[in-house]
Amino acid sequence: MDHRSDVREFLSTRRARLTPDQAGLPAYRGHRRVPGLRREEVALLSGVSVDYYTRLERGDLGGVSDSVLDSLARALQLDEAETAHLFDLARTANASPIARKPRKRAETLRPSIQRLLDAVTEAPAIVRNSYFDYVGANRLGRALYAPVFADPAPNSARFAFLNPAAREFYPDWDKNTQELVAAMRSEAGRNPYDKRLSDLVGELSTRSDRFRTLWAAHNVRFHRSGTKRLHHPVVGDLELDYEAFELPADPGLHLSTYTAEPGTPSADALRLLASWAADAPEMRPEAAAREP
Known part of the structure; x- marks a missing residue:
């Protein structure tokens, strides 16, 4: 990944989405050659010279102060995830050669975490690593994501972009893929020298037009909570609220849990899924297709 290009594209795309009216600037008459600011x-909004900002947008964040980054974030109306990404980009630009080594990230599950997952019996729970591999789950989590776990090396990004079944499994496939790539962008900003992550981005960029388009948008987001709709091959449609947590003792691992609002069809479907999971330990999609 080209760091200067990432900085340039991130800043220019954030600038392009803001109009003068949104930024509180007077709208001058006449044709504007750029779609945004x-x-x-x-x-002007950041309190820096035009030459200095131009240098920043050309990809040179070397030596930029936190106060300037804060001013720039306010001027561009960046949200929390975007602001964190901007600071990550600046941190990379100012890192020494020694500091540019990939950060150590956990890739596998400790037995105690698997025991924790197994202790959660009424809600699906899964753990992913920084490369979007599913490295652990409880029985209900494995059942919920049975089409993904059908792969011997389940990876949510590869499934979403390379497996035709993803469009049926995710009714909101367009929205889900946008959020997935935005989360991957955030991860790449935090750990830009990770070759394995870069290789995954390269693979998906080569094999998926959709991924390549979304990656070029430079959107970022935190994957913390929200609602996800799934069409499960056994129990049908589910609308679940998810909560995602980082595991501090295992950098790079994220635990996600899924619950349904009580009294809803999704709650009934989740109970049916739990019953099916208890009787079908392998939980393969081909087995699911034969379920009555």
Whole structure:
């Protein structure tokens, strides 16, 4: 991944989405050659010179202070995830050669975490690593994501973009893939020298037009909570609330749990899924297709 290009594209795409009216600037008459703010307008809002901002947008964040980054984030109306990403990009630009080694990330599950997962019996729970591999789950989590776990090396990104079954499994496939790539962008910003992550991005960029388009948008987001709709091959449609947690003792691992609102069809479907999971330990999609 080209760091200067990432900085350039991130800043220019954030600038392009803001209009003068949104930024509280007077709207001048006449044709504007850019869809959003001009560089000089961002510089004015940030309290820096046009030449200095131009240098930043050309990809040079070397030596930039936190106060300037804060001002730039306010000027571009960045949200929390975007602000964190901007600081990650600056941290990379100012890192020493020694600091540019990939950060150590956990890739596998400790037995105690698997025991914790197994202790959760009424809600699906899964753990992924920084490469979007599913490295652990409880029985209900494995049942919920049976089409993904059908692969010997389940990976949510490869499934979403390379497996035709993903479009049926995710009714909101367009939205889900946008959020997935935005989460991957955030991960790449935090650990830009990780070759394995870069290889995954390269693979998906080569094999999926959709991924390549979304990656070029430079959107970022935190994967913390929300609602996910799934069409399960056994129990049908599910609408579940998810909560995602980082595991501090295992950098790079994220635990996600899924619950349904009581009294809803999704709650009934989740109970049916638990019953099916108890009788079908392998939980393969081909087995699911034969279920009555």
